[in-house]
Amino acid sequence: MLQVLLSGLTVGTIYGLVAMAFAVVFYVTKVVNFATGQLLMVSILLTAGLVRLGLPDWLGVGIALIASTVLGVIIYFVAVRPVLKFDRFSFAWLVSTLGIAIVIQATFAIIFGPASQPFPRGLHQIPVHLPGATLTVQEILTLVVGALAVLGWELVRRKTLVGKLGMAISTDPEIASTFGANVTAYAVGAFAIGGFLAGLAGILVGPITYGNPYLGDTYGISGFIALMIGGIQRPAAAMGGGLILGVLSIAANSYIGAQASDWFPFVLVLLVLLLAPNGVFASGDSLRKLFRRRSSLTVGGRA
Amino acid sequence: MSNTIDNTLVVEGLSGGYDRFDVIHDIAFRVGRGEAVALLGPNGAGKSTVLRAITGLLKHRRGTVTIDGTNVVGMGPHQISRGLAAMVPEGRRLFVGQSVEDNLRLGGMRLRKDRARTDQLLQSVYDLFPVVERYKAREATALSGGEQQMVAIGRMMMSDPSLMLLDEPSLGLAPLAIADLITALQQLRERKSSILLVEQRVDIALEVCDRIYVLSEGRIVDEGRASDIGTEGRALIDAYLG
Numbered sequence: 219m220l221q222v223l224l225s226g227l228t229v230g231t232i233y234g235l236v237a238m239a240f241a242v243v244f245y246v247t248k249v250v251n252f253a254t255g256q257l258l259m260v261s262i263l264l265t266a267g268l269v270r271l272g273l274p275d276w277l278g279v280g281i282a283l284i285a286s287t288v289l290g291v292i293i294y295f296v297a298v299r300p301v302l303k304f305d306r307f308s309f310a311w312l313v314s315t316l317g318i319a320i321v322i323q324a325t326f327a328i329i330f331g332p333a334s335q336p337f338p339r340g341l342h343q344i345p346v347h348l349p350g351a352t353l354t355v356q357e358i359l360t361l362v363v364g365a366l367a368v369l370g371w372e373l374v375r376r377k378t379l380v381g382k383l384g385m386a387i388s389t390d391p392e393i394a395s396t397f398g399a400n401v402t403a404y405a406v407g408a409f410a411i412g413g414f415l416a417g418l419a420g421i422l423v424g425p426i427t428y429g430n431p432y433l434g435d436t437y438g439i440s441g442f443i444a445l446m447i448g449g450i451q452r453p454a455a456a457m458g459g460g461l462i463l464g465v466l467s468i469a470a471n472s473y474i475g476a477q478a479s480d481w482f483p484f485v486l487v488l489l490v491l492l493l494a495p496n497g498v499f500a501s502g503d504s505l506r507k508l509f510r511r512r513s514s515l516t517v518g519g520r521a
Numbered sequence: 522m523s524n525t526i527d528n529t530l531v532v533e534g535l536s537g538g539y540d541r542f543d544v545i546h547d548i549a550f551r552v553g554r555g556e557a558v559a560l561l562g563p564n565g566a567g568k569s570t571v572l573r574a575i576t577g578l579l580k581h582r583r584g585t586v587t588i589d590g591t592n593v594v595g596m597g598p599h600q601i602s603r604g605l606a607a608m609v610p611e612g613r614r615l616f617v618g619q620s621v622e623d624n625l626r627l628g629g630m631r632l633r634k635d636r637a638r639t640d641q642l643l644q645s646v647y648d649l650f651p652v653v654e655r656y657k658a659r660e661a662t663a664l665s666g667g668e669q670q671m672v673a674i675g676r677m678m679m680s681d682p683s684l685m686l687l688d689e690p691s692l693g694l695a696p697l698a699i700a701d702l703i704t705a706l707q708q709l710r711e712r713k714s715s716i717l718l719v720e721q722r723v724d725i726a727l728e729v730c731d732r733i734y735v736l737s738e739g740r741i742v743d744e745g746r747a748s749d750i751g752t753e754g755r756a757l758i759d760a761y762l763g
């Protein structure tokens with residue numbers, strides 16, 4: 219039971235980091251970067267490739283993280299900015315980010331081939347025995363990184379002028395710009411953070427998945443489902459969606475059947491979309507209204 | 522007259538619009554230093570479009586818009602925001618989910634390194650609107666319409682601009698709130714701010730402003746001193762505003 223929960227949270231943190239990568243970009247630009255999963259794949263394959271060339275693990279990881287961050291920014295300038303400049307309200311980014319996802323995937327398939335690449339096992343070889351469950355150091359690191367990502371994001375958003383200006387840009391970029399906000403700089407920053415978070419998720423999950431060019435699809439879809447569950451409006455909620463998805467997927471595997479996590483997330487997201495179209499953590503959605511109505515009823519009953 | 526040096530804003534031959542269609546045509550007007558000028562006009566005349574052209578939000582624009590001697594046509598909004606112009610937008614558009622004080626501080630973004638000046642500006646907003654200070658910790662969009670309008674004016678003041686632009690600040694306000702608004706605008710005027718006020722309410726414009734321009738179908742069709750406009754002129758303007 220505890221093992222299922224902890225394993226679920228670990229997997230969920232990976233989904234959550236990818237979902238956050240989607241959400242941070244959406245928060246600032248209102249664009250969904252469908253190449254987010256590919257950024258995770260890039261960091262895994264680059265680490266694998268660089269380490270195979272003889273670089274130390276830490277250097278491979280560092281270069282891979284920088285690469286996914288920079289690639290995020292490149293995606294903004296190549297696939298997003300030009301189409302938004304043409305028409306700020308068009309949905310052309312949907313096609314252009316999907317297109318660049320295919321290009322990245324094909325490029326890495328050509329370079330690395332379709333076969334699995336070994337990823338440095340590193341911290342994943344060290345088990346930590348807890349009463350009732352066993353995790354690896356890598357998994358514990360994953361949980362810590364996920365918590366830090368959410369805490370860091372919320373701290374900057376609420377407590378700093380940079381974060382408050384980001385919030386203003388998120389809700390009204392036009393008026394924010396008339397008070398000096400450089401909306402383009404924030405968009406670049408958002409794609410960089412998105413690339414970094416996706417890359418981070420890749421480094422953390424690499425020892426389990428190993429490297430192959432099609433990981434982007436798998437984790438891109440899972441991350442997007444987590445985003446739908448948590449709600450696209452707030453990056454912290456996206457992480458929440460990841461945790462829910464992770465725990466329920468692992469639980470489905472252990473209690474329903476070995477392959478249940480293949481279809482279970484889709485059923486889950488369908489339910490969420492029906493009950494709370496804006497995500498479980500969005501304010502004013504039907505789930506919350508349901509609870510609120512219940513509680514006000516009980517209060518009324520007592521009076 | 523437009524070449525006198527002491528103008529905060531000089532607009533000449535300004536045309537512009539959306540998606541290749543011009544909605545304002547060859548507009549010329551000016552706002553003297555310390556002067557309050559009203560731009561009147563019916564719905565859809567292009568008043569907000571003129572303000573968008575001045576703040577840089579309108580990309581498709583031709584002609585010259587000179588603020589403090591700088592032609593801002595070709596500049597983006599975040600450049601123009603550096604002390605040249607600030608606006609109370611139509612419908613207030615306060616930053617959602619943020620406190621009154623955060624809204625004000627965001628208005629003063631460009632001066633963030635000058636703490637003393639920011640604090641001084643904040644105090645002057647609070648002196649002008651005590652109710653804003655009382656509610657400074659509340660979420661801005663939870664205030665009443667009149668209170669929100671004061672926050673929007675305060676946010677504009679915080680950037681300490683050469684030119685203050687207000688887009689129909691009276692819209693949707695109760696009579697009592699409008700009286701407060703008029704007092705506030707008069708106080709801004711006494712501080713020698715240069716003001717361009719867009720209004721549909723002629724009475725407010727005449728009470729607050731030195732001069733008025735009337736905009737109709739994207740063109741300036743009339744102008745005059747507020748003091749010269751008698752009841753007759755007023756009826757004429759009212760007819761324009763339809």
Ligand SMILES: Nc1ncnc2c1ncn2[C@@H]1O[C@H](COP(=O)(O)OP(=O)(O)OP(=O)(O)O)[C@@H](O)[C@H]1O
Nearest residue numbers: 539544562563564565566567568569570571611721
């Ligand atoms: N974003 C936009 N895209 C296309 N056309 C627009 C846009 N905004 C305004 N217009 C058009 O430009 C014209 C002038 O609009 P504008 O908002 O400047 O008028 P206004 O004088 O401010 O009116 P109101 O008193 O109703 O605020 C209108 O015909 C309007 O339909």
Ligand SMILES: [Mg+2]
Nearest residue numbers: 568569570611
């Ligand atoms: Mg208007």
